[in-house]
Amino acid sequence: LSKEEMKSLGYKIVDAIVDHHLTQDKKLPVAVGTRAEMDSIFLEEAPEKGMDAQKVLEFVLKNVMANSTLLSHPKAYSFVPGPSNYVSVMADALATGFNVFSGGWSASPAAAELEIITIQWLLKIFGFPKKKGGGIFTSGGSMANLTALTTARNIKCGKDFSKAVIYLSDQAHSSNIKAIRVIGFREEQVRIIPTDSEFNFPINKLKNAIAKDRLAGLQPFCLIGTAGTTNTGTVDPLTELAAICKKEDIWFHIDGAYGGAAILAPKGKTALKGIEKADSVTIDPHKWLYQPYEMGCLLVRNHKHLSHTFTEKPEYLRDVEGNTSEINFYDLGIQLTRRFRALKFYMSIKTYGLQSFRDAIAYNMDLAEQLEEQMRKSSLWEIVHPATLAIINFRYNPIGKNYSAKKLDKLNQYISEKVVSSQKALLVTTILNNQIVLRMCLINPRTTLADVQETLELCEAFAAEADK
Numbered sequence: 001l002s003k004e005e006m007k008s009l010g011y012k013i014v015d016a017i018v019d020h021h022l023t024q025d026k027k028l029p030v031a032v033g034t035r036a037e038m039d040s041i042f043l044e045e046a047p048e049k050g051m052d053a054q055k056v057l058e059f060v061l062k063n064v065m066a067n068s069t070l071l072s073h074p075k076a077y078s079f080v081p082g083p084s085n086y087v088s089v090m091a092d093a094l095a096t097g098f099n100v101f102s103g104g105w106s107a108s109p110a111a112a113e114l115e116i117i118t119i120q121w122l123l124k125i126f127g128f129p130k131k132k133g134g135g136i137f138t139s140g141g142s143m144a145n146l147t148a149l150t151t152a153r154n155i156k157c158g159k160d161f162s163k164a165v166i167y168l169s170d171q172a173h174s175s176n177i178k179a180i181r182v183i184g185f186r187e188e189q190v191r192i193i194p195t196d197s198e199f200n201f202p203i204n205k206l207k208n209a210i211a212k213d214r215l216a217g218l219q220p221f222c223l224i225g226t227a228g229t230t231n232t233g234t235v236d237p238l239t240e241l242a243a244i245c246k247k248e249d250i251w252f253h254i255d256g257a258y259g260g261a262a263i264l265a266p267k268g269k270t271a272l273k274g275i276e277k278a279d280s281v282t283i284d285p286h287k288w289l290y291q292p293y294e295m296g297c298l299l300v301r302n303h304k305h306l307s308h309t310f311t312e313k314p315e316y317l318r319d320v321e322g323n324t325s326e327i328n329f330y331d332l333g334i335q336l337t338r339r340f341r342a343l344k345f346y347m348s349i350k351t352y353g354l355q356s357f358r359d360a361i362a363y364n365m366d367l368a369e370q371l372e373e374q375m376r377k378s379s380l381w382e383i384v385h386p387a388t389l390a391i392i393n394f395r396y397n398p399i400g401k402n403y404s405a406k407k408l409d410k411l412n413q414y415i416s417e418k419v420v421s422s423q424k425a426l427l428v429t430t431i432l433n434n435q436i437v438l439r440m441c442l443i444n445p446r447t448t449l450a451d452v453q454e455t456l457e458l459c460e461a462f463a464a465e466a467d468k
């Protein structure tokens with residue numbers, strides 16, 4: 001491309017991104033499309049001959065972006081939404097534009113330094129030791145959990161982990177189970193502790209399981225606590241779990257991918273008390289720290305645990321080792337070639353200030369509480385699990401109708417399906433205590449109480465239709 005063509009393409013992309021950021025709240029958040037419909041738009045052989053970049057861009061804007069669900073939309077309530085921010089988007093464009101290699105010191109001292117600095121900001125926020133502690137940015141929470149559990153296995157078990165046992169609750173995120181499988185544990189080495197009817201981690205069941213395993217000559221080596229479960233936002237009893245781990249010499253990993261960011265708000269800080277006692281914590285800036293995908297993070301109490309686990313010294317990297325005060329992030333995790341994730345975090349915190357993040361997170365938690373208060377006044381809605389770290393679970397269950405459990409499940413599933421296919425809100429179900437319930441994860445600072453009310457009215461209209 002000529003200089004003019006390059007600029008023109010770039011400006012058009014920036015225009016499209018800015019327009020999207022300014023208008024997305026008015027768009028339909030949900031994209032629906034079958035494989036056949038997508039094939040009919042995109043399926044073709046790799047073209048031998050290129051075409052005008054502007055035409056490719058137009059086609060992409062029309063067909064790709066318009067057929068993608070907007071996880072940053074104020075009415076995207078499901079899974080864990082991704083309320084991104086514009087400065088970080090531009091930072092990502094910059095990092096990609098310069099194709100900065102963020103693996104090692106010699107490739108970019110500044111990228112390595114920015115990762116060190118931003119990890120130090122996070123260590124302080126989470127109450128981890130600033131000098132001894134460390135961490136690494138990853139593609140997301142799943143990769144951070146995998147990095148943590150690989151480290152825990154290495155530090156606590158060394159090479160022989162045939163007798164090692166790992167503990168987690170039935171509400172822990174599925175990425176932990178995936179990670180456990182990836183690092184080679186058999187099913188019989190995993191204890192999934194059932195939570196109580198309110199999804200609290202039962203300390204006694206854990207203690208009993210550990211004692212039983214010790215008696216059987218096994219090696220309890222790692223406990224995964226969750227700081228904000230994906231289903232209900234529940235925080236495990238972190239202080240008590242930390243005490244058990246200390247006494248039993250067990251690695252305490254906390255998966256705070258969903259809820260960790262709440263520590264920036266006063267109520268969240270109280271809820272997360274004890275998180276500072278972990279050996280490792282997963283947080284996920286592409287969730288509640290408002291970063292665009294992909295950005296996860298693992299913090300560790302002792303940075304040496306990462307380098308002991310992941311350092312390899314192949315002959316082809318011998319010239320880039322640097323001196324001992326320089327950190328090569330490829331020695332702290334799985335990836336060698338790494339994108340420059342720290343930049344977006346750095347630029348967004350510098351631009352908006354940490355206080356803006358604190359305010360936004362506090363707003364999100366308050367919004368969930370306000371919604372709960374409102375729903376409790378309504379005769380149509382039942383709160384199944386109260387507002388917890390900005391997640392709320394509820395179902396349509398009008399007082400006086402006395403619907404059967406089966407009918408309630410069917411009705412709430414129907415509401416969700418109708419809402420999603422209307423494309424007006426992303427509101428899917430989960431299962432709590434064998435009941436199908438609706439779940440809202442309210443971490444978007446642009447979501448208002450009015451947005452949520454409109455969505456509930458939409459649900460009520462579909463429910464009335466089903467009830468006819």
Ligand code: PLP
Nearest residue numbers: 080140141142173175230257258
């Ligand atoms: N852990 C928890 C508690 C989560 O909620 C999630 C995602 O929702 C993950 C881990 C996985 O994170 P990611 O999707 O960034 O890989």
